[in-house]
Amino acid sequence: MNKIVYSIAIIFLFLGNTIKAQSNSDINCPIIPRPVVYQLSSGDFGLVNNELQINTNNLPTEIGFYLKKQLESAFSIKTNLIEDQGVILFKKIKNVPYGTYSINISDNITITYSSEESCFYAVNSLLQLIEKNGRDLIIKKCFINDYPKFEWRGMHLDVSRHFFTTDEVKRYIDLMALYKFNTLHWHLTDDQGWRIEIKQFPKLTEIGACRDSTLIGYLNDSPRKYERKRTEGFYTQEQIKEIVDYASKRYISIVPEIEMPGHSRAALAAYPEFSCTGKQLGVPGLWGQFEDVFCSKPQTIEFIKKILDEVIPLFPSKYIHIGGEEVLQSRWLECSNCTKVIEENKLTGVNELQSFFVKQIETYLTSKGKVLIGRDLNYMNKLSGTSVSMLSKEITSNSNYYKIANDSEYCNFNQIQYKLEKVVVGSFLPLEKVYEFNPIPKNFTNLESAYILGGQANVWTEYISSMFQLEYMVFPRALAMSQVLWCREQKPSFESFKKTLIDYQFPFLYRYKVNYSIAILNPEKVE
Numbered sequence: 001m002n003k004i005v006y007s008i009a010i011i012f013l014f015l016g017n018t019i020k021a022q023s024n025s026d027i028n029c030p031i032i033p034r035p036v037v038y039q040l041s042s043g044d045f046g047l048v049n050n051e052l053q054i055n056t057n058n059l060p061t062e063i064g065f066y067l068k069k070q071l072e073s074a075f076s077i078k079t080n081l082i083e084d085q086g087v088i089l090f091k092k093i094k095n096v097p098y099g100t101y102s103i104n105i106s107d108n109i110t111i112t113y114s115s116e117e118s119c120f121y122a123v124n125s126l127l128q129l130i131e132k133n134g135r136d137l138i139i140k141k142c143f144i145n146d147y148p149k150f151e152w153r154g155m156h157l158d159v160s161r162h163f164f165t166t167d168e169v170k171r172y173i174d175l176m177a178l179y180k181f182n183t184l185h186w187h188l189t190d191d192q193g194w195r196i197e198i199k200q201f202p203k204l205t206e207i208g209a210c211r212d213s214t215l216i217g218y219l220n221d222s223p224r225k226y227e228r229k230r231t232e233g234f235y236t237q238e239q240i241k242e243i244v245d246y247a248s249k250r251y252i253s254i255v256p257e258i259e260m261p262g263h264s265r266a267a268l269a270a271y272p273e274f275s276c277t278g279k280q281l282g283v284p285g286l287w288g289q290f291e292d293v294f295c296s297k298p299q300t301i302e303f304i305k306k307i308l309d310e311v312i313p314l315f316p317s318k319y320i321h322i323g324g325e326e327v328l329q330s331r332w333l334e335c336s337n338c339t340k341v342i343e344e345n346k347l348t349g350v351n352e353l354q355s356f357f358v359k360q361i362e363t364y365l366t367s368k369g370k371v372l373i374g375r376d377l378n379y380m381n382k383l384s385g386t387s388v389s390m391l392s393k394e395i396t397s398n399s400n401y402y403k404i405a406n407d408s409e410y411c412n413f414n415q416i417q418y419k420l421e422k423v424v425v426g427s428f429l430p431l432e433k434v435y436e437f438n439p440i441p442k443n444f445t446n447l448e449s450a451y452i453l454g455g456q457a458n459v460w461t462e463y464i465s466s467m468f469q470l471e472y473m474v475f476p477r478a479l480a481m482s483q484v485l486w487c488r489e490q491k492p493s494f495e496s497f498k499k500t501l502i503d504y505q506f507p508f509l510y511r512y513k514v515n516y517s518i519a520i521l522n523p524e525k526v527e
């Protein structure tokens, strides 16, 4: 049965005769991302005495605990999980599209789901339906049928430029889960800090996780303005396991990023023997692109493989991100070791040396059952065809390799959303623009589109130094991104999205104590 026929069948199967005569897109649905089908009925489901009994039959245990915790902490609803009883009922169904769930709210609440993750999506949708009506909490009677568009619905977090604690990363994961993101791209290493414990190479964190200064003015200021304060931080392997496990209970896969061959100054500060010059350099408080990158000699490749040997078992995700872009080649040009690699492998020069470097890592990751992701790799044809390219510009290539849309114009949440804001990288990215983002180019056929796994927003933290500020930069823009990545059918107009945001989502975020931006309420100041 095709999806449209299925959706229609489900509607008729479940709906009573009380549907209001409104088309789907007219109705202001509280949920973001907007479900495929939302049909409002008459009347409310009231929460008597602010209490809810949840029937645990067919309810995955961890999801039951999650739902209870959310209802109690964000809504102060007394919640009991009881076998064979209760007004929230769960039912597992088969033979529906990936991620499908439905919610039918009448005198009780029936949730059907196809997989544990879709059950989790249903529960998160249910939370967004709870409204205040006077002193009471109610849920408007309705029917929802829903499933996602893209399989990669990502948020990125840079913990190198500024470190975020285990609890802060968990908070970020919690907030992602509310909006059905399923991938955390965790930027664990960069020039400004190495944040993951590697037991064979303890100096990576003893030296590479600390720096003495941080740029606080613009990159082009003269003189540049620094905060002269020592900062440090890294995650032990135990903490990483704890975070990965925490995320998996929220159906979020964590993709670690270990940057190479560029953006490696923190690693080289710890082990300068793996650079081209061998010179001892510090961990920079400045950002940008640096000339010192990993040398391409075999000893460096072995060093990286040993690091990956410790990274791989920590992350069940099939993907490992290696960055791979912004590699200055000046040191390679002057390096006798790099010249030797070029000659011995009959390479045409440093460009081919870069693809040769990445190819060796790809082969290694493949042998360990992992898939390489790189950013803007312009030599995908030199790789095996299984690797994935994350593209920071508009996708134009329809070549047969997998892609993740990450156009920096729409996806970099380190840009300002309000003209009066402080120093940032990049320029102006208002909510409307994020909402316009479309991972699939207009002229792509269905077959070409199938190579686009999805998209993600990036949170680069050069100038984001606290969780409070991070939340401000991410919300509500993450809601626009979640809509873009989830909505299979045409998404509602921006005006409709904005109304949902103001009527339902700002109060919802408030319940979760999120420090969201209200720039959208002052549009005249945004221009």
Ligand SMILES: [Zn+2]
Pocket: 275, 276, 294, 295, 296, 297, 331, 332, 335, 336, 337, 338
């Ligand atoms: Zn070299």
